Amino acid sequence: DGGITQSPKYLFRKEGQNVTLSCEQNLNHDAMYWYRQDPGQGLRLIYYSQIVNDFQKGDIAEGYSVSREKKESFPLTVTSAQKNPTAFYLCASSLRDIQETQYFGPGTRLLVL
């Protein structure tokens, strides 16, 4: 399954709370991605980063924020502005860019209390 990990496995968010999902890789990959998976909607891109200290918005970035201070780490914060955060979140990485194999983490399921 590669060297990409996510934590926690399950996360509960209260109204008005920001929560952060962790994603770490030891594959020495430059590019990292965050996807949201909802039933019947496939994988939708939230943010992606091709290099440290740089990232771009995907299709559904509103209500989310990211940082890329280290090559190995790409945490995702789900802010209180995201009104429907309940979903399965998948982190992925690839060697350099989008047109190479993406290796996915095990995912984090976010639930709202």
Next chain:
Amino acid sequence: GENVEQHPSTLSVQEGDSAVIKCTYSDSASNYFPWYKQELGKRPQLIIDIRSNVGEKKDQRIAVTLNKTAKHFSLHITETQPEDSAVYFCAASRSAGNKLTFGGGTRVLVKP
């Protein structure tokens, strides 16, 4: 932006039969088309990909075909086995540095 439609959403086949999943894309500049398989409770994994300079690619029981004129590509699984039961996602991207857009997924059930 790119839009990828995937059909059918569910597919039930008898073990040993073939399965075909079709995807259409909207951006004529798209040139990379991967397929990912996600078994129940597991992470997606790349099973095959094709680039626009090739019309067909095979890997054992799996093949992908691409029709650039019609803007569609298909995954073919022959001699299906129970371990082929999973959700399959197609995707498309136009260039390195751009984003990958996924289809909605196809749930394949192989009945023994």
